[in-house]
Amino acid sequence: MDKKLKPKDALIETASRLFKLRGYCGVGLNDIIAESGVPKGSLYHYFPEGKEQLATAAINYTKQLVIEDIQQVFADASNPLDAFQTYVYELSKAFGEGGDPLGSPIGTIAGETHTTSETIRLACDSTFKDWQAIYAEKFLEAGYSAQDSTSLAVTFHALTEGGILLALTSKSGKPLEAIANQIPFLLAQK
Amino acid sequence: MDKKLKPKDALIETASRLFKLRGYCGVGLNDIIAESGVPKGSLYHYFPEGKEQLATAAINYTKQLVIEDIQQVFADASNPLDAFQTYVYELSKAFGEGGDPLGSPIGTIAGETHTTSETIRLACDSTFKDWQAIYAEKFLEAGYSAQDSTSLAVTFHALTEGGILLALTSKSGKPLEAIANQIPFLLAQK
DNA sequence: GTCTATAACCAGATAGAC
């Protein structure tokens, strides 16, 4: 598979997909080379520092995918309420029944490695901050103060990370659905 | 260490502590026996089904610890707003600088194993539902409808799970602080 | 007989040589 991808991209794509499903420690390099079809020699050619370096590339790849997804949803929304509700509702469909199984974009990796790999922890931290910056911008545009915007961005990011975790654990889109339904009330007062 | 604990309890306590910090796959049985001082033979005496069985016991142990923590905070709070804000604020202190390093109670384990171990996934799912039941009860007592109470319970649980993840990743209590500060606004309208 | 201690097992890991 991945015949059309260059070896390096095939490695990143496969790694990011498997890490989402089983976490960093749960995926072996053998799994990645088997699924990507890229030989082990090539892996160490493109990623001489090994698994950590491949994981960092996979995290940055996932970061970009998520950014594009968020921006697409946000482009069509006129206010933060619509934007977030639509986004979480879309997540609930993606993690619900039917469709390809998805994992946590990078949350599991962050939870596993925050004490063991400073490199990966920093990659996750920077990814989280980039996502939050997009959220904060949406609040700023709507007239919220800078301080409120960043706090709300953190809060909504936490909501999505936690919601995805609950969806995966219960194998159901319902937790994210419940969260999406609450969002109008959560933002009603401001 | 753990001289005063019985071997079985020492294993559960050590396992739950290490799993919180490094996840399920990231902790080897060798780490657990080394830190607990319990020999490998005893481990398989008390947990004949091995690592999965020990992990399930560790999850249930952590579940109980968290339940007691929640109930203690909730007992002193007259309304859900105070209850949740106090709880999240307490989390922010626990995950902030100083003090023992903490990990995600079971969130990382859930993220790692949802596709690989149905046994552990179900233990995590049941733990999450038990915690949410306590949250929902607090809302019910305050006069919220049954449906709103369960939805709000899911939402606040997601907030805590996501907030803890952000705290660990950034090695800071600030994300949880920001969330705690937003809670009055999130619940203001009802 | 319950529990402990240690040693051996083999599959799998990452890594790297050829």
Next chain:
DNA sequence: GTCTATCTGGTTATAGAC
């Protein structure tokens, strides 16, 4: 791109201590 080295994973076997 294959093939090997080295090490660690979880597991099991067996012998001894209480």
